[in-house]
Amino acid sequence: MLRSSDMTLTNIVAQNLRAVRAQQKMSQEAVAKKARVSVSYVSMLERGQRTPPLETLEMLAKALDVSPMYLLQELSADRPRSRGGRGR
Secondary structure: OOOHHHOOHHHHHHHHHHHHHHHOOOOHHHHHHHHOOOHHHHHHHHOOOOOOOHHHHHHHHHHHOOOHHHHHOOOOOOOOOOOOOOOO
């Protein structure tokens, strides 16, 4: 895992997307379908191989029932991974 100082926005989104999806027990397929993107794209996002445009970030957040800002925020060890709901 990368140190906090080495985290890029792409890596932060990747980590948050994977964590929220796993916590909600959703498959990549389910997220992809709800966000209207391909499964391979979700996989690439979770591995930090792609950076989503804002419109896609919004669709992913809606699919996961979190705010887009939640997917962009670096999570600390003492902060819960998901707050349930959109977190606004």
